[in-house]
Amino acid sequence: MTARLLSPPALWIGGTLLLLLGLWRLDASPLRLLEGLGKLGWLLVLMVPPSSGGALWELLEALLATLAMAFLGTVLAAIVSFPLAFLGAANVMPLRLLRLGLRRLWDGLRGIDTLIWALVFVAAVGLGPFAGVLAIAVPDIGALSKLFSEAIEAADRRQAEAVRAAGGTRLQTVRFGILPQVAPVLLSQVLYFFESNVRSASILGIVGAGGIGLALSDRLRLNNWDEVAFIVLLILAMVAVIDTASRAIRRRLA
Amino acid sequence: MPSPALAAPLGAAAAAIEARHRADVRAGRWRQLGIVLLLLALSLASGWYSEFSAARLLEGLPGVADYIGRTLPVLRAESLGADLREWYWNLGEWLLLLVDTALIAYVGTVVGAGLALLLSFPASARHTPHPALAFAVRRVLETARSVPVLVFALIFVFAFGLGPLPGAMALAVHTMGALGKLYAEIHENAEAAPVEAVRAAGGSWAEQMRFGVLPQSMPGVVSYGLLRFEINVREASILGFVGAGGIGEELYTVVRRFEYADISALVLLILATVTLLDFACTRLRRRITGALSAA
Structure with missing residues (x-):
């Protein structure tokens, strides 16, 4: 039965019907699309040439604040995740129940999008980059803890056993038997998350969590399209620079 | 046991090795210290820029805990049914919004993946009709995936009006950029023999791609497409923050109005x-890729 439901023709027909249903719900009439595309073309014309609107320094400062949010959020997440990950790794933590509980908690934290956390934190601690840092850190604690504990579980057992056999305590086993093996992996994961957090941080301002996103949504509201284009280009340049730098560091770590 | 005649040079060599090892360890320590200090300095500078500090964190955390505590519903054992009904008082409408959200993600993924597939053939270095075309297409894809979905959504909302349509379009453009690159990479790995066979039989470039490359790339194409759908469901749930449809709009409203219980219900x-769609996609992916690679 399921075999027939998943056969290629059935999937094609089902997929197409679903697409048609979606297009109907989306109200995607050809007229609306054509009108919108016309308006979009007009917007693109308004975007050229991009202009800083005389606020270059203000924008660069917002860019720095964005980087700062991403950096602190990543550092905070890494600091919290590091001990948590050991508690969730089967080869360190023998209590199954605690491990499973932690894992479900992490699933929940990272299942909720950064922007939803940002919305909640802005409501809880007020507008500004402080809420942004928390919004980046909390879902990342879920993701990094999971990745960290998987790396710890994949560590070679024999080195830990050697420390044990030499009379090492539990803590010494982790410190000298496991940590040296996993440290480069953890670091490169943290760097990778920093890259992705720079992207996330650049839009957090849209819900009021500071940084360049705030400047962007202001310009959009005022219909200053040349400045919108300028800010988008700034974000792209920042992301490209961070990606290149982080990739170079990660290659050296590996 | 070395003989006495050998012991002296061995001892000297051992001492030299020992000394070098110690020097290496010391150099490593200094480097580590340097990195730690650099990170500390960066953290302090970042803290200054984002008005973040350990004190502020400790001060703010009770507020966060209080806020999250308030969103939790009152559930009593004696009237559980009624309490649940009160918590999810608007369930019918919310479920409809969730279906909309999934449809936005679906339309965005299908349209985006379709465009990505079309562009991936000219973008792949091995199969492109002209290197200049490959270069141009790759820059287009790069731009499409570098601009955040929410920025596209904001612009499209302005052009197409409020509602789920601009949301799906924003997802489609971003998906096109992300999948186009991956698809082109998959095509690079296709075996040359089937493509040559189609060409030898007089097939045009399009026919070579369709009958020579695509059948080989299909498992990867479907698999990455399904993965992208999972990501797009998450994205679609926040598009409503900027008026681009789906459940996000409702979430945005209840957070702004401090309807605490509704916040937890929606989240x-x-x-x-x-979670449900992730689970379904994983199963579907396993079946489809299994069937396609077996065929």
Whole structure:
């Protein structure tokens, strides 16, 4: 039965019907699309040439604040995740129940999008980059803890056993038997998350969590399209620079 | 046991090795210290820029805990049914919004993947009709995936009006950029023999791609497409923040109005939907890729 439901023709027909249903719900009439595309073309014309609107320094400062949010959020997440990950790794933590509980908690934290956390934190601690840092850190604690504990579980057992056999305590086993093996992996994961957090941080301002996103949504509201284009280009340049730098560091770590 | 005649040079060599090892360890320590200090300095500078500090964190955390505590519903054992009904008082409408959210993600993924597939052939260095075309297409894809979905959504909302349509379009453009690159990479790995066979039989470039490359790339194409759908469901749930449809609009409203119980109800619903669709996609992916690679 399921075999027939998943056969290629059935999937094609089902997929197409679903697409048609979606297009109907989306109200995607050809007229609306054509009108919108016309308006979009007009917007693109308004975007050229991009202009800083005389606020270059203000924008660069917002860019720095964005980087700062991403950096602190990543550092905070890494600091919290590091001990948590050991508690969730089967080869360190023998209590199954605690491990499973932690894992479900992490699933929940990272299942909720950064922007939803940002919305909640802005409501809880007020507008500004402080809420942004928390919004980046909390879902990342879920993701990094999971990745960290998987790396710890994949560590070679024999080195830990050697420390044990030499009379090492539990803590010494982790410190000298496991940590040296996993440290480069953890670091490169943290760097990778920093890259992705720079992207996330650049839009957090849209819900009021500071940084360049705030400047962007202001310009959009005022219909200053040349400045919108300028800010988008700034974000792209920042992301490209961070990606290149982080990739170079990660290659050296590996 | 070395003989006495050998012991002296061996001892000297051992001492030299020992000394070098110690020097290496010391150099390593200094480097580590340097990195730690650099990170500390960066953290302090970042803290200054984002008005963040350990004190502020400790001060703010009770507020966060209080806020999250308030969103939790009152559930009593004696009137559990009624309490649940009150918590999810608007369930019918919310479920409809969730279906909309999934449809936005679906339309965005299908349209985006379709465009990505079309562009991936000219973008792949091995199969492109002209290197200049490959270069141009790759820059287009790069731009499409570098601009955040929410920025596209904001612009499209302005052009197409409020509602789920600009949301799906924003997802489609971003998906096109992300999948186009991956698809082109998959095509690079296709075996040359089937493509040559189609060409030898007089097939045009399009026919070579369709009958020579695509059948080989299909498992990867479907698999990455399904993965992208999972990501897009998450994205679709926040598009409503900027007026681009789906459950996000409702979430945005209840957070702004401090309807505490509704916040937790909606967040849990979104979490459940995302988890459910992830699970379904994983199963579907395994079946489809299994069937396609077996064929």
